[in-house]
Amino acid sequence: MEGLTFSDVEQAKSSRHVVVTCEELIGDDSLKENPDSNQIPPFCVSAVVHVPFGAYPTACYRYYDYDPAYLNEYRKYAEDDSLFQSYLDRFVYGVKNHRELLNLRGDNVLNVVKADPRTGYAVGLDRR
Secondary structure, eight states: OOSOOTTHHHHHHTOSOOEEEESSOOOHHHHHHOGGGOOSOGGGOSEEEEOTTTTTTSOBTTTBOOOHHHHHHHHHHHTOHHHHHHHIIIIITTOSSHHHHHHHHOHHHHHHHBOOTTTSSOTTOOOO
């Protein structure tokens, strides 16, 4: 895990089952090169699943930033109970999996939130 972890590690350690989703799968040797980055002990992890853009619409440091347009749109749905059902129908119940949600947003949106390799965050992202 890179970047700010907030309470992720404590929540994982206190959970009965932990499924780690990751942007890429790497070998054991890579994990051993930088053991300080391995913050969740292996005995706490039930499974590891490769899910590119798995944190979307929030961020994954060095891979992609959060999507302010999506989150602002979500806020509008969440403020109105009658609209919220349409949000659920489209973005939760209307997709079979996370990939379908990403397809709804489109590659152009995913490219906008893609992280700059130097900073770890999207450059020029309209955060309003």
